[in-house]
Amino acid sequence: MALDEVCAELPNGGDHESRRYVAEQLIQAAREGKVTLGELTSAGRRALVYLKNAPKSA
Incomplete structure (x- = not known):
């Protein structure tokens, strides 16, 4: 539930890598x-603040 709530702030709920990073931080x-x-x-x-x-990377 926390993952969905946080990632709802990202465009389209976040891409796979962003959701994965947030999930790892939650764990x-x-x-x-x-x-x-x-x-x-x-x-x-x-975790979102960190990602933003x-x-x-190029």
Whole structure:
């Protein structure tokens, strides 16, 4: 649910690579004990900020 909520902010729900990155960050957060919807959504939003600010490869 957190993945869908966060990726809804991306055009067309995000491409495969973006969704995969966010999902990996959600899994990491859950392994660290962040298991509520709010905590996971926050982790997902941080992943989106990273994706939006990451340098684009050529």
